[in-house]
Amino acid sequence: MTTIALSPLASLPQAPASDVKKLGWRGVMKAVTRNGKLVVTNHDQPEAVILPVEEYNRLLTLLRNAGEKDRVLLEDLRRRFDERLACLDAPGAGDTLRDILRKPLKLEGRVIAGETC
Secondary structure: OOOOOOOOOOHOEEEHHHHHHHHHHHHHHHHHHHHEEEEEEEEEEEEEOOOOHHHHHHHHHHHHHHHHHHHHHHHHHHHHHHHHHHHHHOOOOOHHHHHHHOOOOOEEOEOOOOOOO
């Protein structure tokens, strides 16, 4: 087995494709069972990672959960954005907005921020 100077693959057990051919599927699966994962290389370059189905499913679950967190955060951000802009639908909102924009943008050298309808 060889070592690849790439992280995080460098920390995983590796086998050249020629060894995989010699070992056969059973030999490869023994190495995977023994080490948890196996990086298959070709001319010292990683080409594939073989891992148990349980590990693959665990990784997919982690990805789905991470995506769900992002979806929930994005929905919350949209809701808050919509709530803040809802005042623009109120009667007279255009006049209120024009009045706000006619005011000086600086007060005592500081930028005015956070105006609401």
